[in-house]
Amino acid sequence: MEASKKEPLIITDKEQMRKWSRTMRSQGKSIGLVPTMGYLHQGHISLVNEALKLTNLTVVSIYVNPGQFAPSEDLSTYPSDFHGDISKLMSVPGGVDVVFHPHNLYDYENDTKRNKNDKGACKNLEGKGEVVSCLEESGMGHETWVRVEKLENGLCGKSRPVFFRGVATVVTKLFNIVEPDVAVFGKKDYQQWRIVQRMVRDLDFSIRIIGTEILRDNDGLAMSSRNVHLSAEERRKALSISRSLLGAKSSAENGHINCRELRDSVIQAVSEAGGRIDYAEIVDQESLQAVEEISSPVVFCIAAWFGKVRLIDNIEINL
Amino acid sequence: MEASKKEPLIITDKEQMRKWSRTMRSQGKSIGLVPTMGYLHQGHISLVNEALKLTNLTVVSIYVNPGQFAPSEDLSTYPSDFHGDISKLMSVPGGVDVVFHPHNLYDYENDTKRNKNDKGACKNLEGKGEVVSCLEESGMGHETWVRVEKLENGLCGKSRPVFFRGVATVVTKLFNIVEPDVAVFGKKDYQQWRIVQRMVRDLDFSIRIIGTEILRDNDGLAMSSRNVHLSAEERRKALSISRSLLGAKSSAENGHINCRELRDSVIQAVSEAGGRIDYAEIVDQESLQAVEEISSPVVFCIAAWFGKVRLIDNIEINL
Known part of the structure; x- marks a missing residue:
């Protein structure tokens, strides 16, 4: 049509x-x-x-x-x-x-x-x-x-x-x-x-x-007007964000509900890919207050710089 | 009717x-x-x-x-x-x-x-x-x-x-x-x-x-719901506010445009009547910024305590 x-x-x-x-x-x-x-x-x-x-x-x-x-x-x-x-x-x-x-x-x-x-x-x-x-x-x-x-x-x-x-x-x-x-x-x-x-x-x-809901390109990168400023190389590295968030969600769903460990693994993955972390926090979906263990609906929010571009992304984890 | x-x-x-x-x-x-x-x-x-x-x-x-x-x-x-x-x-x-x-x-x-x-x-x-x-x-x-x-x-x-x-x-x-x-x-x-x-x-x-515009009782006191808390004595003393503001306006209209002098006379009159001054300021009518001399429209604003009652009043001076 x-x-x-x-x-x-x-x-x-x-x-x-x-x-x-x-x-x-x-x-x-x-x-x-x-x-x-x-x-x-x-x-x-x-x-x-x-x-x-x-x-x-x-x-x-x-x-x-x-x-x-x-x-x-x-x-x-x-x-x-x-x-x-x-x-x-x-x-x-x-x-x-x-x-x-x-x-x-x-x-x-x-x-x-x-x-x-x-x-x-x-x-x-x-x-x-x-x-x-x-x-x-x-x-x-x-x-x-x-x-x-x-x-x-x-x-x-x-x-x-x-x-x-x-x-x-x-x-x-x-x-x-x-x-x-x-x-x-x-x-x-x-x-x-x-x-x-x-x-x-x-x-x-x-x-x-x-x-x-967040829309993602086929490679997983959350769509953003600022993505246009990423070089091909930076963009490839920035995929560490969505990949590690998905990994954290999957871990949580498999019973790994300690937020410090979940955050550490995301921070490590993004940092190793060359990203500079602004924050990576697991917070209550309504109050946005940090939690230590996931026992209710949370959202894992992250902001990181790749080159001169600050990217944000997040994933809801509904336990 | x-x-x-x-x-x-x-x-x-x-x-x-x-x-x-x-x-x-x-x-x-x-x-x-x-x-x-x-x-x-x-x-x-x-x-x-x-x-x-x-x-x-x-x-x-x-x-x-x-x-x-x-x-x-x-x-x-x-x-x-x-x-x-x-x-x-x-x-x-x-x-x-x-x-x-x-x-x-x-x-x-x-x-x-x-x-x-x-x-x-x-x-x-x-x-x-x-x-x-x-x-x-x-x-x-x-x-x-x-x-x-x-x-x-x-x-x-x-x-x-x-x-x-x-x-x-x-x-x-x-x-x-x-x-x-x-x-x-x-x-x-x-x-x-x-x-x-x-x-x-x-x-x-x-x-x-x-x-x-401000409505005043016959004696000049600006109407306020809080006036009910004034004793008869406090109320009589509080008339110093409207009286001295009117005096200041009249002085200004007669060429006394120095704000420090105008403020001093109001502060003195209200204090002598037993009022505790919170502020007495001559300010621009729009920006509410204090002025030193009156050369454009101002408003003389005052707040003072009589007993347990905080009263406010003001008068526009349009020079």
Whole structure:
């Protein structure tokens, strides 16, 4: 069967986006949102397919959010390919209705006192021990942040202290602009998914949060926009992540429930392949608190550098 | 003319509240929200009247929010009179449509792992140098907070470090539950009003925020639910606040624009009357940053204790 080739409406303006959503809702239509930073791959498409199943209309947002990058991180090199993204979305059977692609979500027209800079202007001025993202560095005058104070601390939160604050904040903004009924996130970003779920509960958003399973390439590597920066050699070595996670899961299912031993074997495998471990933790699936022995559903989360690329991956172990 | 005596619908359940709002909106009705902690006085009624002017339907929320009280503060003695509140609201010409009176906005049914306590359970367990409100002390499992990082720091934020975090968070919750078009706040809580405005801008809420002028009793005292705790003597002394603020405004309008001198005279007058100054600051009306000389619109904000009661007041000086 031929794919639909439905051309999405491209909306760049917040007010126009909200107006579209409210018009559709007034006609009784339900709306699904898939927030992305673009450079779409099959993992994103699986989120879109999930939204298509659950709601009448689907909005994909494409926005590289400066609020979740530290000045030392890879905002300026984050890959993008808007036209490629649109054609990928047009190939999805059923198609998406809107691509929301704002130029700058933090450009507040009334705030004329501040200097305004673009994404590229994130300078490396971190200091004073404060939590500062590229957004503050750009001097836009944005100062409201949503924080999920416990869940944001561990795992990726340790090495990326501005990350989840930025994610929770931009997701709040997108929720308030798009006003969806359902929003779909990938479980590849496991901690992010749990944080958004908790935020939605705690702030009483009337939005159902869906987490979809990790999509992997044939060799097992979890799909990520950042994989494009891996050399062939790095990519081959990075397979140690998914392989060792699978091994740990299998060991656990065979009764090896000591987390220290399971972690050690994964750390060893990834390190021997040349990966630099950021963290490798076995945590409760809801609280994300580390456990010593697996006696209830856990998730084994890992982050490791291969060359200049930081990769994350995880596997749920449901004992 | 006889007052309307319209009886408001009393809603205690979040889902029912949201359903009412969505039904009304689907009928093309606009909704105004007046968030209160109850024990209503004429100041609150002026907020209600403002909402009545601007929207088709008016919701008054009555909820004493544990998230904005520190364990050392007056949560347990905060005055309440729900039946009195309802009859006051029934006497407003035009009347209000809904009183949203939730028992506990932080009771998340799905979160069964935690202990659940009531408002009264705020124990004085502050410590470890962390910012902790009565909400955290009650162990409800709520962990998402909205912070307006610059505006929350000065004035009341200095002596009440959990206050604005709690206000911004509960207002976000109320906005997500009631989904109003307009929300009305009093300029008596000047910093709160500015914080909510900034939050709405930064998080892209589609809600118009209105600030209404301070209402004063005949003797000049700014109306506040906490005034009930003042003895007659304390109340008489507390008039030094409004009197000296008016004096400062008048001086400024006559060319005395040095803020140090203006502050000194107010601090002296209130102290001599027996008040214990928390702060007395002349700040820019938008940024709430202190100024040295008045050359643009400022607001003179003061907080002072009379006996066990902490009073706040302010006056705008538009030079």
